[in-house]
Amino acid sequence: MSGPPRLILASASPRRRELLAQLGLPFEVIVAGSRSTRIRHRSAGNGRTQRRAQGDWVAARYPEAIVVGADTTVFIDNTVLNKPADLADARAMLRQLAGRTHIVFTGVAVRCVREGLRIDEGVTSEVTFKAFD
Numbered sequence: 698m699s700g701p702p703r704l705i706l707a708s709a710s711p712r713r714r715e716l717l718a719q720l721g722l723p724f725e726v727i728v729a730g731s732r733s734t735r736i737r738h739r740s741a742g743n744g745r746t747q748r749r750a751q752g753d754w755v756a757a758r759y760p761e762a763i764v765v766g767a768d769t770t771v772f773i774d775n776t777v778l779n780k781p782a783d784l785a786d787a788r789a790m791l792r793q794l795a796g797r798t799h800i801v802f803t804g805v806a807v808r809c810v811r812e813g814l815r816i817d818e819g820v821t822s823e824v825t826f827k828a829f830d
Contacts, residue, residue: 702809703762707755713767729754729766749817754808760810767806773799796828 704724706717717724729751752766772780775795781787804819 703759705755705762707764707766708768709753717765727755729761737808737820744771749806756808757811762809763814764808765805768802768810770802771799772802773797782811791826794826796826796827798823800824802825 699701701711704722706713706718706724706726707729708714709726709728714726751768752764755766756762756764778790778793778799781790801822801824802819803822804817807816
């Protein structure tokens with residue numbers, strides 16, 4: 698008799714690791730070997746592209762595993778705010794967001810090739826930052 702299926706998080710995000718660890722399930726992290734092109738402008742597919750690419754890449758290599766890919770994309774002024782390059786970049790992003798509303802796409806893709814499992818869920822939120830000095 699085989700044990701439970703292998704659970705793989707297809708993300709290097711420390712926050713996603715923390716959330717999955719809170720479930721108390723054993724899992725491992727395998728990050729996709731190829732990164733999707735960075736999204737620069739808002740479109741209907743944004744927010745889904747990265748997590749699907751990560752999940753599909755890992756699931757194709759581990760067809761027996763349950764693979765979870767997740768991504769969050771922030772848009773302001775129809776432009777994506779990618780991860781900051783450094784502290785100065787992070788401060789500039791926060792100044793850009795201060796006192797304004799921005800759009801956040803958050804989603805998850807779950808795959809298990811062997812079982813034919815393919816789930817994509819996401820949510821779009823408007824987030825408003827208070828102005829700060």
